[in-house]
Amino acid sequence: MPLSYDDTQRLRDLYKVCVESQHQMLGYPVATDYDYRDLWSFFQFSINNVGDWAEPSNYPMNTFEFEQDVVEYFCRLYHTTLDEAWGYVTNGGTEGNMYGCYLARERFPSGMVYFSQETHYSVMKIVRFLNIDYQVVASNSRGEMDYDALECLLKENIDKSPIIFANIGTTMLGAIDDLQQIQRRLEKVGFDREQYYIHADAACHGMIVPYVDNPPMFSFKHGIDSISVSGHKMLGSPIPCGMVLALKKHTDKVSHQIEYIAAPDKTLSGSRSGLTPLFLWKFIRSTSEQSKKQRVADCLQLAQEVVIKLNQHGISAWRHNNSPIVVFPKPSEQLWRKHHLAVAKNTAHIIIAGQTTANPNRLHQVLDELIKEHRSLMTEKCVGEPVMA
Ligand SMILES: Cc1ncc(COP(=O)(O)O)c(C=O)c1O
Structure with missing residues (x-):
């Protein structure tokens, strides 16, 4: 029996979600820069x-x-x-x-x-x-x-x-x-x-x-x-x-x-x-051993650039030397949910995998939103602080 129209539609919807999210996973370690069609x-x-x-x-x-x-x-x-x-x-x-x-x-x-x-x-x-x-x-x-x-x-x-x-x-x-x-x-x-x-x-x-x-x-x-x-x-x-x-x-x-x-x-x-x-x-x-090495080097390099960019805008981001995981203070729930960022206690992280080095557009969009939110929080804090005589 062929699938009903509704069931076919459900599969189409799922396919759409997968296509849209495929290379956008920044909060969880998942490399998607593969081609296994053969x-x-x-x-x-x-x-x-x-x-x-x-x-x-x-x-x-x-x-x-x-x-x-x-x-x-x-x-x-x-x-x-x-x-x-x-x-x-x-x-x-x-x-x-x-x-x-x-x-x-x-x-x-x-x-x-x-x-x-x-x-x-x-x-x-x-x-x-x-x-x-x-x-x-x-x-x-x-x-x-x-x-x-x-x-x-x-x-x-x-x-x-x-x-x-x-x-x-x-x-x-x-x-x-x-x-x-x-x-x-x-x-x-x-x-x-x-x-x-x-x-x-x-x-x-x-x-x-x-x-x-x-x-x-x-x-x-x-x-x-x-x-x-x-x-x-x-x-x-x-x-x-x-x-x-x-x-x-x-x-x-x-x-x-x-x-x-x-x-x-x-x-x-x-x-x-x-x-x-x-x-x-x-x-x-x-993939040659050299290209595997390069892929890792690219991820670590981009992770370091993320740390530098966030630090330049006052966000205390950091990472371990050999890690593609960039750790920073937890942003608003609205932001971490929107971008599927992983959070624990007071921290959140972004993980750089192969697909992000190949196309960092989404990463930069998320960083811009993090920076914008941080800036408005800082402004609110300053406005709220009493002026000392
Ligand atoms: C350090 C560590 N150990 C184990 C696991 C579990 O691995 P899997 O999800 O492949 O079962 C994870 C998953 O995030 C992990 O980060």
Whole structure:
């Protein structure tokens, strides 16, 4: 039965919203500067990557070979190899974080997860879901973990193996926790390397820090056990997705032979998208490393220009060095809602992704409105102030 006129109209309306909003997302990390039209023909197939891409599957319509290329790319990016680590294409950053915490809990069943106040809200869901004890560590005003507070909590819970959930770019402020400081504090309190687990949440910045000139610590060579990144954030995918990588010594422990699919499995979900690995694969294969680096440099450069412009007009905007997130005081609700800006407590932010560097018109319009509102607030304040004799 064909769709009714009304239902067709609803789809048309949705299409219009998508076309209008497509490249305008400034408040949330979403890259839209991709062209995956040559992959559209695969939408007619029920491609399913159920199971482990590294094992033969009884379900032939899969993209395992492409997924392997994607996993290899992320292994290189995060300084590991397929001999040492294993990973898969997830539904997004949250699934990758849950996978990291799951592996950590299998390693340390009565461990304690430590994550900072600025950590993404999904992590609270994850620790509750996995029924793991946790401690929330204070963050400093720029969103980074307070290492003294971590050390105190580690001392208070000396009998529990620490599972550190480190942010490689917090959601609101783009802060990067210092893996060296974290490991120093763990050692100071008396934990040796076999007694703790570190998961890195690199949802947004996992596609940025590998391409900057002086990167902070973020990878396996800096001591992590697992890492999660979102595919739809700074890379770009029309379907949300992500990548999780973990040391094989952890993932091997959760691998089980499944008779129904005639293959071993160690992923969190059953059926998995076979399309999302294709999007990631196309991005990886159709852009040189130099152009990926340039794309990141352009985003960071524009983010810095935004900071400068807002500062010049009296708005106290700032950003972390390797972050495309520009933080500034929360504007009026009318303004942040109108432009879909993300807000938390007293702050708001703008995130610069690839499409904004390609066409910054909308960005400049939003900045002009922010500046105008700030100016009229300042004028009101001055008019309202008593004149001193
Ligand atoms: C730091 C951080 N971690 C995790 C997530 C969740 O990622 P996803 O939305 O891909 O599940 C986000 C999303 O904004 C994030 O910013």
